[in-house]
Amino acid sequence: MLPADLLPRLRAIRGDLLPCRGCLGPVGEGAQAGLCARCWEGLRPLQEGRCPRCALTHAEEACPEAVAWERGDALWDYHGGRPPLGALLVPGIKRGETGWRTALLGRLAQAPLPEWALEADCVTAAPSALPRRLLRGFDLAAEAGRVVAGRIERPFAPLLAKDWRSGRQASRTESARRRLPRTAIGLRRGARPGGIVLLVDDVWTTGTTLLRCAQALKEGGAEEVRVLALFRAL
Ligand SMILES: [Zn+2]
Numbered sequence: 001m002l003p004a005d006l007l008p009r010l011r012a013i014r015g016d017l018l019p020c021r022g023c024l025g026p027v028g029e030g031a032q033a034g035l036c037a038r039c040w041e042g043l044r045p046l047q048e049g050r051c052p053r054c055a056l057t058h059a060e061e062a063c064p065e066a067v068a069w070e071r072g073d074a075l076w077d078y079h080g081g082r083p084p085l086g087a088l089l090v091p092g093i094k095r096g097e098t099g100w101r102t103a104l105l106g107r108l109a110q111a112p113l114p115e116w117a118l119e120a121d122c123v124t125a126a127p128s129a130l131p132r133r134l135l136r137g138f139d140l141a142a143e144a145g146r147v148v149a150g151r152i153e154r155p156f157a158p159l160l161a162k163d164w165r166s167g168r169q170a171s172r173t174e175s176a177r178r179r180l181p182r183t184a185i186g187l188r189r190g191a192r193p194g195g196i197v198l199l200v201d202d203v204w205t206t207g208t209t210l211l212r213c214a215q216a217l218k219e220g221g222a223e224e225v226r227v228l229a230l231f232r233a234l
């Protein structure tokens with residue numbers, strides 16, 4: 001077996017000789033973290049005219065999604081690009097791809113934020129289950145939350161905790177996700193949410209995790225919850 005860091009080391013020396021890790025084409029100019037400029041263009045904004053709460057486009061005037069927040073949006077389409085860049089980056093980052101992590105957080109530091117995000121009083125992140133966080137050693141939602149907090153010059157506060165017994169959201173079926181019990185996410189001990197809380201997550205799929213987060217924040221005293229995800233996956 002090759003040592004795990006051999007490819008990253010080779011890339012650091014002569015990355016231009018290796019193919020793009022996304023499309024397997026030549027990396028060329030503008031490449032970053034082993035991905036060519038064309039692959040990075042996969043970080044695409046969501047469709048115009050989307051709902052200001054669920055970030056989807058729907059015909060109904062009133063939002064048909066179950067939401068417990070006032071505003072909601074995501075920066076990029078999870079399935080944007082070919083290959084879909086979000087679907088490539090996020091699982092990679094969770095496996096420990098530090099180059100992709102740095103590159104993605106760097107893009108987050110530059111991305112246009114919705115105007116309403118600037119009105120938040122504090123920033124928090126959707127929690128990941130503790131054992132999983134310890135295993136991979138990197139919590140993308142929390143790191144994204146810290147970057148956003150820095151940009152809007154408000155404190156980042158880890159207010160929420162996930163009950164680890166509720167299991168891995170990503171490995172569950174659609175119907176199991178929608179049933180995520182109300183007690184699966186709660187406030188951390190001593191957490192006192194107040195004012196407008198900006199809730200940051202990495203990938204917003206069905207929104208059940210965000211719903212439980214927002215409910216816990218509101219029950220704990222937040223006046224308003226606004227949701228900002230890196231990626232929208234539906
Ligand atoms: Zn590429």
Ligand SMILES: [Zn+2]
Pocket residue numbers: 051052053054055056058062063064065
């Ligand atoms: Zn909606």
